[in-house]
Amino acid sequence: MENDNHTKIKRSTLDNLKFVFRYIWKWDKSLLYICGFNSIFIAVAPFIWILAPKFLIDELMGIKRVDILIKILLVTLLISAVTKYFIAYLAGAYRMKMSNIRFKFIDVIHEKAMEMDYKHTEDPDVLNAIRIAWRTVSNPHRGIGGILQKIFTILGSLAGFLGYIAIILTLNPLILLYLVVNVIIIYFINLKVNEYEKSQEGKRTEYFRKSVYVSSTMSDFQYGKDIRVYSMKDLLLRKKEYFDKIRTDISEDIESKRYRSDVIDAVLLLLREGIVYGYLIHRVVTGSLTIGNFTMYVATIGGFALWMGNLMKDIAFVKTNCKYVGDLRDFLDIKDEEKVKEPLKVPIQKPYEIEFKNVSFKYPNSDNYIFKNLSLKIKPGQKLAIVGVNGAGKTSLVKLLTRLYSPIEGEIYLNGININQFDQKEYYRLFSIVFQEIKMFAFNVTENIALKDKNINHERVKESARKAGIKEKVDSLEKGFSTSILKVIDEHGIELSGGENQKLALARALYKSGEIVVLDEPTAALDPIAEHNIYLSFNELIENRTAIYISHRLSSTRFCDVIAFMEEGEIKEYGTHDELMEKDGKYASMFNIQSQYYKEENMSKEAAGYGI
Structure with missing residues (x-):
């Protein structure tokens, strides 16, 4: 997805985190305050039951004062209860606010998708980018949702990490160094697996999009008749099976690497536990460590390894998922065509005159020109019929007129003013359009x-x-x-x-x-009677507005002021119906063929009506 309009930019983890936090600060500052308070309780929680057993055992191994034992136990229970309550309360409040933040990011994607230049919506790379951006925000446990979850605990984990270090340093700095090296090894192994998973996301997303399309087609009743009549069930199932197999193969490959990472983690854990506990037992046996301190160090080292392991995994998770945030930003940064800084007001003089002047156009990522040096003028209030075979460029002409696409060369004018000089939304208000592909x-x-x-x-x-x-x-x-x-x-x-x-x-x-009416095959699905009624009321429908009527049914052109017959992106014939019939060119030939067809069809219906 690398061209002038949508280029992938390499961004740092910190830069992507700043992006997320800027939006959080904009939408709901209290989320950050909740996160800060929670960090205090997260940091305190593990040390309650690390220190309390040491004090209890020291007292039991010493004077055995019952009142002191009761006080230690009551204070410990009280601090533990308060800590757990606030952790649970803050987690619930954070969860609701986190969901709201994620939904706002979803809204940002929707707004971008609806407002970006139309040409992007027909670009497969952009469609994949939308899907990846959507996955960045749609899953509460991955992407932005996952980052918000991890950030909620990481800050407290970092503070708690300092507490663990302080206690272990009183035992032996070399033990701390050994534990840290173990956890760092696991961190980089996990990071490598996460980055490999991220590298496969584009391919997995592509086939997920294809699988979703086939799945939705199979359950969409609009395709029900075709699926049944043409026995398409097996074809669709095979396609879905093929797309799903590729996705599954990618997922299995990722899980295989994650499994090997877990095996290495387990081996390192066994070595770590054996060495550290062996050292502690040796200190107790030699009398250089009390039972109370032994209990504290056992709990501290066991907790430290798990704590730091989870912390490093969370950091690796955030680092990887920040790359998804980068994908989201790449999508949001897709550039539209530069808009005029000081747009002109749309002329109030109407009806409007439209002119295509030396217009050349081809679709993005295509070498085939739809138009080359096309020129056409539609007079104010004129009703123009554009006809021709399929693929002649009729609908593309409408896309250019409505600024869904822009010409490669040449200009399009409205009342003598380049249409790019107008504000796009204001310009859209001019049009009443019936598109060829109708969406309800x-x-x-x-x-x-x-x-x-x-x-x-x-x-x-x-x-x-x-x-x-x-x-x-x-x-x-x-x-x-x-x-x-x-x-x-x-x-x-x-x-x-x-x-x-x-x-x-x-x-x-x-x-x-709208003051400009565009009807692109508006009667293609109508029966002849309904079509005839539309033709009879055409002038009432259009009134004195400029109108463009596109059709491959030439019988529909007689009520228009002028006709443009298009072929291979060029206007081959131009004039009124009578003028083109008199010319006896391609328009006349196609009209006569279609007229004969309608005569035969009407004769058949009349015969059927009389029971012949």
């Missing part, structure tokens, strides 16, 4: 038309639905315009047909009432 949201009908949940003009919603020819259908539903679309959120939601979805999408465009 799991909202109710009203929200699907208005595309908002506040300040909705309900009368306009109904009027837009009427003009689009979907109101009668909606009125027939039990909940009318409050009926949910899809069953993703509401189990009582409905699934509309392809034609009904197109009508609802048209109602959506009409409700927005």
Whole structure:
């Protein structure tokens, strides 16, 4: 994922931790205060039961004063109870706040995904980057969630670590050195395993994304008919099995390395315990160590090894997971095209004139040009039909006009002003579009038309639905315009047909009432009667606005002012319907072929109607 727009930057662990803490400080400072208080109790907790047994045994081996023994025990129990209570209380409070912080990071990813330049959404590298960024924040035990969990205890562990060192130094500095070397060896082994796991994350994420796609396809009812009719079950299962096998092989490889790390840890533990306990027993036997101190050192050394081992593992964990934070930052730092610093106001003079001037364009990571030196002018209030075979570049033209993509060369003008000079969000407000690929949201009908949940003009919603020819259908539903679309959120939601979805999408465009109307194959899923009705009301729908109508059905072009016939990214023919028919070129040929098809289709329907 390394190009001008999205480059991976090598960042230090400290730099990534600063990034996380900056957001924590911005969103909820109390999380850091809780962490600080917890560190005090975490540091104190292990030494309560390290020192208390020593004092009890010393007293039992000495004067045996009952009142002193009771005081030692009561004070120990009280301090232990208070410490455990605050650790549990602070952990609960921290957990809730930690979840809120993680959810805010998720929101940051969502905002970036919705606002980044559209071209990134069709880039496989960016799709993988989104998936990795999502995994950085979605798992409460890994990525940012894991870092927050470890930071909660690491600071206290570091403070406790100093306490362990102070006690062991009173025994023998060489014992401390030996224990530290053991734990450092384990730290670097764990770090190496964690870094290897991180190095495989990109590949594992890629195949996870592919597996999720196949899984969602198998359970998506939109594909249900194709899966059954074309017997695709075995094909999909094989693909999922293949993707899952690669993921499993990677995971098994990682776990194999982790297992070898654990074996080395166990061997070092046996050596450590044997040497250290042998030394302590020798000191007791020679009379240079009391039983009370023996008990304290046994507890200290056993606790120190475990404490430092866990501390080093936590540090290795944080170091590795900070690299995931780096991946998140790489995603958030994906650069969009530079926006104009002082945008011009969108002209108020309407209807609008649109001009493509010497425009060349190819999609990112592709060498094939869709357009080369394309020039086209759409006059104010003109209704232009763009027709041609599939792959002629019709939809790409719309993407350029709406600034979803930018030309490689050339310029696009609105009323004589380069469209890049306008604020993008303000520019978007000009358009009412029905895209070729229609998407319904799991909202109710009203929200699907208005595309908002506040300040909705309900009368306009109904009027837009009427003009689009979907109101009668909606009125027939039990909940009318409050009926949910899809069953993703509401189990009582409905699934509309392809034609009904197109009508609802048209109602959506009409409700927005943009000054430039773009209809990309808006009647492809409609039956001939519904399509005919749309054509008859086209002027009512568009009114005096500039409009672009894209279709491969040439019968739909006759109500437009002018027609552009496109082929291989070029405008081969341009003129009115009558002019192009008189020219007797490719448009006329395609129109005659399609006309013959519709005549045959209508004759068949008439025959069927008379029972012939």
